[in-house]
Amino acid sequence: MDRAERLERLALLSEADATQTAMFQQAAAASYGLGITEMRALSILLRNGPQTAGALTRALHVTSGAVTGIVDRLVRRGLVSRAADPDDRRKVVVTVDLAALAASENAYAGIGEAFQELYAGYTDAELDFLERHLTASVEITARETARLHPRA
């Protein structure tokens, strides 16, 4: 098959995967009774550790007012907690309550298993390639997202 043609098909597939994945995330968030932005905030807190409201503002590309509401709602559900920063009392550090999170239903269990099953059929070399590809993809996408945000 022609290489240019393959690249074209890959771009389309990649776009379809992105749309489908975003819709899954929204459905998963809804199944927890959370909004998509609250879910993203949780994801960022889990991945990058406890951080201030300001850091979440920048990571989520929303206003500080929105973050106040997001953290309020997560606190009300007992999924995160706010704590004053002893070094700078203007700051508020948000921390995920891992025990509470573990105790809640896991909407990701099904898809996680399905992907583990898919990966099981891959060779070590293929897994290695996929890891390198995803790392590059995250880097590119984060950079291009920042480019689209005038305030960034």
Next chain:
Amino acid sequence: MDRAERLERLALLSEADATQTAMFQQAAAASYGLGITEMRALSILLRNGPQTAGALTRALHVTSGAVTGIVDRLVRRGLVSRAADPDDRRKVVVTVDLAALAASENAYAGIGEAFQELYAGYTDAELDFLERHLTASVEITARETARLHPRA
């Protein structure tokens, strides 16, 4: 490296990629002055061709009332048009105006180029693997999304 450990890292990376990609999509939609759901509707119309409002309702997992608003806004921007189905006059078929779309700014140009550059460094075998992987991923994700939607 241990295989179980690699699978664990891959799952985390995959989640990070999904979150980042969703945020890019939202930023791209906003740069067109569109909402994320309008963008998804356009994407579905482009990928699967002209279809009825009802089909969009099912594909987007939103209510029929929401689709009315989404199509209204896209029509107002001149990006799509409504047409009566001659065979069933209850139906309204929505079609993308490709010329209008091509004439608008392309927020995807930058990321598209970045990925083409990434792909340029891949072998034919790697591209082939990626295509098979994405195809499987779209299939799994669509199935798992449907599972999370009670109305589906």
Next chain:
DNA sequence: TGGAAGTATCTTAGTAACTAAGATACTTGC
């Protein structure tokens, strides 16, 4: 053939999550 049931879309009222602007509380630098 005509009426009941079903289907497709749109309308309306209400809700939730966002933005923009500005208030409050604290910190830093001169």
Next chain:
DNA sequence: GCAAGTATCTTAGTTACTAAGATACTTCCA
């Protein structure tokens, strides 16, 4: 010690959604 800067929260308004139901058309069956 005061002015300017920073971090978060508050308030008012907007937007895109849902739920419920109205309208218009189609299908099925006695």
